[in-house]
Structure formats: C-alpha cells, structure tokens
Amino acid sequence: MSELFKPGPDAVEILQRETCFQGFYKLDRLQLRHRLFAGGMGPELNRELFVRHDAVCVLPYDPQRDCVVLIEQFRVGAMDKNGNPWLLELVAGLIDKDEQPEEVARREAVEEADLNLGALWPITTYFPSPGGSDERVYLYVGRCDSQGAGGVHGLAEEGEDIRVHVWPLEDALQAxxxxxxxxxASIIALQWLALNRAEVRGLWS
Known part of the structure; x- marks a missing residue:
C-alpha cells in the first residue's frame, strides 16, 4: 500500500479570499495554489467555498426492541431532484454556539423527537461534501427507549415541522x-449499526 500524502504547513498558499455572501451560511471565493504529488506548487485555482457550522447527527436506537427512531421533514435541497422532498433522516443540528457535539445531540433529540438519549456511541466524523463545503459532521448512535415515541415535533420559531417514526432496524435497512x-448521514449510521448491532446490543441491553 502506498504512503498517504503528508502535506506540510506550506502545502497550500491562499492568494486571495473574499466573502461573496453572508447570511445564515457564508460563501467565500478563494484563489489558491497547493503542492503537487510530484513536488512543487500547482497552478492558481479559483474555488468557491460554502462555509457552514459543523453538524451533529444521531441515530436513536432502542436495543431492547431493536428499533430505530427516524424523523421526516421537508428539505429544500431535495425539492428539484427527488419526487418526495420530505426525507427520512437522523436527528440533527448545528454546532452554532459554545457546545460540545454530545450536547447538541441530546438537545436536538428533545427538540426534534421528544426523546431523552442515554449513552452516546461515536460512529465517526466526516466531511459530506469537501469539494465545495467546509462542513464537518459528528455522527452518533444514541441509546433510547422508543416506547411511546412518535408525533410531530420541532421548534415553531425555526419553521420546523418534524414527524417521528419508530421502525424495526431491519425495516430501516430495507429502506x-x-x-x-x-x-x-442516515445511510452511514444505519449501515454502521447493522455491522455492529451485536456489540451494541450486548453492551446496552
């Protein structure tokens, strides 16, 4: 197996950076050069960067019933390319103040699904679209009691209208x-749980 490229502190040279748009999110335009695998610096590149807060996603899992809690809500990004823009997702939120990812996971579980999570099992941290966004996602499975879960939740002041579903894990994997x-995030978390279900249930049951 070949060695991974290990860039030093001078591997990227930012020639210019300007903010093109500043709202809830930010769009920056960068002119930069970066070091090449063969050595030396490459040509000047122009790139737009979607600047976002980091996000936290958590899959609530009931190890006693072998069920997961999923939420359903409208997503504008799916509107033009999906027949149904109401997506089945994980509980999720942004780290937009001085909070730890675990705190965000617990807060969002209450706000979006009326669930109090027990133990949190870190799955991974990943970049969902690093070609044009700096967003990083912290992904967890959270222990929960799914009995009685359901209904419609979310913060009215944020325009949230979130329906809660409880599904057997096998049904979610089929979906x-x-x-x-x-x-x-949902695909990664569910596939991880499928691979690690025995260990998780052994420790949480």
Missing amino acids: VRDGRINNA
Missing part, C-alpha cells in the same frame, strides 16, 4: 436498500 432513505 436504505430500496432508496427510500437517501441521505448520507
């Missing part, structure tokens, strides 16, 4: 197979 669950 990944047939494309009904079609967003990255």
